[in-house]
Amino acid sequence: MDILSGLLQGFQVALTPANLVMCVLGVVLGTVIGVLPGLGPSATIAMLLPLTFRLEPTGAMIMLAGIYYGAKYGGSTTSILLNVPGESSSVVTCIDGYQMARKGRAGAALGMAAIASFIAGTFGVLMLMLVAPPLAELSLAFSSPEYFALMVLGLALVVLLAGASLTKALLSMLVGLWIASMGTDLFTATSRFTFGRVELIGGIEFIIVAIGVFAVGEVLGNIEPKKPADVLPVPKGLRNLLPTRDDMKRCRFAFLNGSLIGFLIGILPGAGSTIASFMSYGIEKGLSRHPEEFGHGAIEGVAAPEGANNAETGGALVPLLTLGIPGSGTTAILLAALVLWGFKPGPLFIHDSPAMFWGLVASMYIGNVLLLVLNLPLVAVFAQLLKVPGYAMYPLILGVSLVGVYAVGSSLFHLGLLALFGLLGYAMRKLDYPAAPLVLGLVLGDPMEKALRQSLMMSQGDLAILFRPIPSVLLALAALLLLIPLFKKLNAVRVQMVDKEA
Amino acid sequence: MIHSWRNGDFWSGLALAALGTYIVTAARRWTYMGEDGPGAGFFPLWYGGAMVVLSLLLVAGAVLKRRASVAPAVRWGDLGRALACWAAFVACIALMRVVGFAIAFALLAWFIVAVMARRPQRVALPIAIGGAVAFYALFELALDVALPRGMFF
Numbered sequence: 001m002d003i004l005s006g007l008l009q010g011f012q013v014a015l016t017p018a019n020l021v022m023c024v025l026g027v028v029l030g031t032v033i034g035v036l037p038g039l040g041p042s043a044t045i046a047m048l049l050p051l052t053f054r055l056e057p058t059g060a061m062i063m064l065a066g067i068y069y070g071a072k073y074g075g076s077t078t079s080i081l082l083n084v085p086g087e088s089s090s091v092v093t094c095i096d097g098y099q100m101a102r103k104g105r106a107g108a109a110l111g112m113a114a115i116a117s118f119i120a121g122t123f124g125v126l127m128l129m130l131v132a133p134p135l136a137e138l139s140l141a142f143s144s145p146e147y148f149a150l151m152v153l154g155l156a157l158v159v160l161l162a163g164a165s166l167t168k169a170l171l172s173m174l175v176g177l178w179i180a181s182m183g184t185d186l187f188t189a190t191s192r193f194t195f196g197r198v199e200l201i202g203g204i205e206f207i208i209v210a211i212g213v214f215a216v217g218e219v220l221g222n223i224e225p226k227k228p229a230d231v232l233p234v235p236k237g238l239r240n241l242l243p244t245r246d247d248m249k250r251c252r253f254a255f256l257n258g259s260l261i262g263f264l265i266g267i268l269p270g271a272g273s274t275i276a277s278f279m280s281y282g283i284e285k286g287l288s289r290h291p292e293e294f295g296h297g298a299i300e301g302v303a304a305p306e307g308a309n310n311a312e313t314g315g316a317l318v319p320l321l322t323l324g325i326p327g328s329g330t331t332a333i334l335l336a337a338l339v340l341w342g343f344k345p346g347p348l349f350i351h352d353s354p355a356m357f358w359g360l361v362a363s364m365y366i367g368n369v370l371l372l373v374l375n376l377p378l379v380a381v382f383a384q385l386l387k388v389p390g391y392a393m394y395p396l397i398l399g400v401s402l403v404g405v406y407a408v409g410s411s412l413f414h415l416g417l418l419a420l421f422g423l424l425g426y427a428m429r430k431l432d433y434p435a436a437p438l439v440l441g442l443v444l445g446d447p448m449e450k451a452l453r454q455s456l457m458m459s460q461g462d463l464a465i466l467f468r469p470i471p472s473v474l475l476a477l478a479a480l481l482l483l484i485p486l487f488k489k490l491n492a493v494r495v496q497m498v499d500k501e502a
Numbered sequence: 503m504i505h506s507w508r509n510g511d512f513w514s515g516l517a518l519a520a521l522g523t524y525i526v527t528a529a530r531r532w533t534y535m536g537e538d539g540p541g542a543g544f545f546p547l548w549y550g551g552a553m554v555v556l557s558l559l560l561v562a563g564a565v566l567k568r569r570a571s572v573a574p575a576v577r578w579g580d581l582g583r584a585l586a587c588w589a590a591f592v593a594c595i596a597l598m599r600v601v602g603f604a605i606a607f608a609l610l611a612w613f614i615v616a617v618m619a620r621r622p623q624r625v626a627l628p629i630a631i632g633g634a635v636a637f638y639a640l641f642e643l644a645l646d647v648a649l650p651r652g653m654f655f
Contacts, residue, residue, distance in 0.1 A: 174549050
């Protein structure tokens with residue numbers, strides 16, 4: 001199937017009334033949680049995933065993806081009006097966005113954030129559509145050793161950029177691998193780490209861990225009292241939200257920079273939208289004719305990072321859909337969702353599930369248009385959400401978490417596990433253990449063990465099979481990445497990137 | 503050495519070293535390499551071993567760290583609030599067996615709003631009761647998603 005006919009099929013899927021409703025629902029919900037500081041897309045997608053089991057999978061995926069990229073649009077509103085990022089990917093937007101708002105240009109900043117997000121987000125989807133099919137073809141040549149090495153490389157990248165302490169990130173990943181290996185070993189039917197509990201023979205559902213660590217852990221981490229926020233006013237009228245012609249002219253390069261950097265960083269597992277936005281901001285400032293204006297309300301300082309964090313979505317979906325390798329906590333949950341619905345993200349995904357792949361791609365074009373249309377006139381309404389007090393939100397989050405986990409297996413034992421993983425999430429937050437490596441270790445643990453054992457079965461236990469050309473290059477790269485902390489200068493760059501993410 | 507006792511890295515490192523030791527011990531009971539290839543103990547033995555080594559490195563780092571670079575002391579007030587909320591969450595799950603989802607959830611919501619956030623009853627009660635009714639109406643009635651049932655409801 002060529003790209004054009006694939007896209008045509010995608011629009012046929014995405015434009016059905018039911019899927020359009022799911023797309024609107026996803027992007028609105030995404031914007032709302034993007035606006036609310038403290039509640040992220042990972043927690044929301046994890047909480048809602050069990051409730052989507054009764055839905056048609058393509059529509060459900062369209063909605064969950066809408067939450068993922070919609071949150072990035074919403075995150076900028078809080079950054080600009082409150083100087084607090086709604087999402088970690090909008091941190092850098094605080095720098096110039098808030099300064100613009102203080103100078104009475106909140107409308108232009110919000111408008112530019114929406115326009116840049118739209119342009120770069122659409123670019124990201126376009127690139128996803130162009131890059132994913134050939135990459136999938138290329139990866140058809142991969143077998144178990146290559147897959148094992150690829151997963152090791154993916155995990156190494158995530159671990160490297162997950163936290164200032166590489167040791168803690170690695171330990172977090174190892175705990176994820178441990179949880180993944182609970183239950184019956186499918187090769188030998190041996191029960192592993194079940195503690196004599198029948199409920200654990202099938203293993204621990206990924207979703208319980210994800211909701212516990214992200215949603216319940218987030219509530220526990222945010223429960224301390226906070227000062228009420230001082231929100232700057234949003235100008236009334238659509239005209240006051242539109243950037244001037246001069247603003248648009250100044251941001252031409254920022255659109256291109258944000259789009260390219262965002263997409264390229266997105267492809268790399270672990271890097272994520274926060275790093276993409278910081279990089280594009282740095283490049284924008286470095287190449288600007290008036291760098292002295294950055295930090296004091298330069299509109300390019302809003303356009304470049306907001307563009308980058310939205311283009312990153314398209315990039316992040318490339319390895320997820322074509323190789324089955326997620327690069328972040330959120331994409332790990334999306335991978336789990338696809339697997340739970342019976343899909344197999346990987347080289348054959350586009351070929352085997354064209355309606356899902358192309359439907360998703362087409363829905364993202366539609367979703368980006370919807371977000372632009374929704375965000376400009378409704379930004380004042382979304383800003384009102386910042387006045388919702390935390391004490392009203394926390395019971396809601398805990399309630400949805402309980403319902404979501406109970407929907408998985410109608411088991412109170414699962415709810416007990418949820419409480420346990422909630423406490424683990426809180427402890428990890430307080431002790432500076434990053435959650436992303438744990439979730440990725442959990443998602444990749446099973447396929448990684450399977451790929452390794454299959455490789456060694458193929459070679460009758462000879463480890464040399466992992467040193468064929470492709471796996472050896474990938475494994476060498478992973479080893480080099482993990483050695484970075486030993487080199488002072490390189491590690492300083494790594495820590496700087498991680499600090500920005502934090 | 504004394505400051506290590508107050509360091510989170512020290513205690514979390516010890517806990518993870520214990521977990522790693524348990525994983526290695528358990529994995530040693532399973533086949534490492536059989537005739538068909540690696541057995542059930544192969545993978546856990548490797549990551550369990552790695553966990554022991556890394557967690558001991560973390561402990562050593564915490565012990566050898568100079569006093570000035572030790573992480574700030576625990577804020578007991580915040581920790582207490584989080585643990586109180588968690589205890590209420592656990593109690594809510596335990597209560598579901600008896601009183602079902604709606605009442606257990608209403609009690610949890612009331613606790614968070616009235617006790618933890620110290621809001622007046624005119625705020626706490628509507629959130630608790632309204633929330634429980636809304637959850638029941640949305641999930642049980644509208645979406646046909648089963649909620650936990652108790653002995654009576």
